[in-house]
Amino acid sequence: MKKVLFAWELGDGLGHVSRLLPIANALRVRGVECAFAVRNLVVTHSMIVREGHRVFQAPFVTPYAPPDVRGKVIASIGDVLATVGYIEPDKLTALTDGWAAIIDSFDPDLVIADYSPTAGLAAFGERPVVPIGDWFTLPPGNWSEFRTFKDAPNRVDPERLLETVHEVQRRRGKALPDRVPALMHGARNFVVTVPELDPYQKHRVDTETSPLQPLPAAASRQPEQDYFAYLSNGYAGTPKALEALARSNWSGEIYLRDANDEIRSRWRDRGLTIHNAPRPIEQAVERARVVIHHGGIGTLEQVMAIGRPQCIVPRHFEQQKNSEYLGKIGAATAMKSGNRFQPEHIAQAITATLTEERFAENARIAAADLERRGPFNLYTRITDYVLAVLNAR
Structure with missing residues (x-):
């Protein structure tokens, strides 16, 4: 063998x-x-x-x-x-x-x-x-x-x-x-x-x-909530992103990788919906108006294919570079890598991504292009x- x-x-x-x-x-x-x-x-x-x-x-x-x-x-x-x-x-x-x-x-x-x-x-x-x-x-x-x-x-x-x-x-x-x-x-x-x-x-x-x-098919339905966040608890900038979400009136759900029960409970007490296990990515993304994540290339591609705008919270240079392409086509906002931002900065970025129609439209165009070129x-x-x-x- x-x-x-x-x-x-x-x-x-x-x-x-x-x-x-x-x-x-x-x-x-x-x-x-x-x-x-x-x-x-x-x-x-x-x-x-x-x-x-x-x-x-x-x-x-x-x-x-x-x-x-x-x-x-x-x-x-x-x-x-x-x-x-x-x-x-x-x-x-x-x-x-x-x-x-x-x-x-x-x-x-x-x-x-x-x-x-x-x-x-x-x-x-x-x-x-x-x-x-x-x-x-x-x-x-x-x-x-x-x-x-x-x-x-x-x-x-x-x-x-x-x-x-x-x-x-x-x-x-x-x-x-x-x-x-x-x-x-x-x-x-x-x-x-x-x-x-x-x-x-x-x-x-x-x-x-x-x-x-x-890649997943482009979304066929309207989003039901404001955001889905897939973040790592091990990144020093993640609490800032969660703080921005906790202060807001937005609806959404979060998978917090590397978190324990105590950490999840702490954020739930702040009003956030934190899942214990990963959500099926296609379902979670399709339900959301914007997807917040670190900019890993696998997640980025899947969200692109489904056609939702993204807010990238990069942990390092590689993910910052990944976010630049989405920024060029107008389908995402992004923080600076290396934890160089504050909660109000990510709140501003998410607000722009949710309220400016160009982000949703450009995301739909990118998804249609990927669908045309696939599978x-x-x-x-x-x-x-x-x-x-x-x-x-």
Whole structure:
């Protein structure tokens, strides 16, 4: 029986596993044994084992800035990697050996990697790797070095990253990549979003770009309440957003990820409707006049397809960048990332999104355009490609 390992190393939320599971399930039906190595085992374990797949705890470290680069702006994926061991040979050796132990234990014929450069390093030159991701988590691997995505220089010299990778591979007696982006690049690469949401589209080679699965149909009924909010309790700006909602007369419902009973009860006492479990996204979005969320690309696409305007409360640069596209087409308002806003700012943004008809109209136009171009089914093409590679081995 052929085997495939699904790797998730960096990033947070449920989006990484959510986009890997449909591929694993499709491969299992075709007789392929699948297993997962995931960053957040506690949150995703039940999702994965419920589908009948094995799951390992992925090796990872909590990002931190080494002293010699502390205080400088993160301007590229290379700078992100510098915060998780890629300028510290001992640390990166430990992580790479950890990934190699999982790979050797499960012995897959192929690795599907979602934001997992160190899994790519552990498998480099030995097993085929198929990378998937969104624009941020899957930069063009044909680049000689990671380019900056901000108006700022790299805070870490790209050569330093490559020297660290080479030192690790020498210690392990393994092949040396000629560039660090090669760790996130395969013979075929898949960017799981609409092309408009990929600012690197023109730079890519050997890459397909499309939503992973068919998107929801455009809303067929009028909204029944003012808002639906899908927010993370772990983000420092979330209480400000909830405060704005609690002070308002708007009607709506909220799913507050990572919250416990005490936190949910506290906001319920303020008059908010807080659900204990995620709501079916299509139903919740269709019921609302505006959807408030952090700007994760999966949620953003689904809300776009249903045709509701959005208010984005981005936690970081990637989500801020995602919100810029919606802002350009006039279908969303957005806060500044990094918790740089106050409750009154988000109240103003939601008020504008609710009261200015152009937001609803532009959202309807965007939904109609996606419906015309669909249905999308990148996961089928990923599955077919993986099966072709497996059958050729």
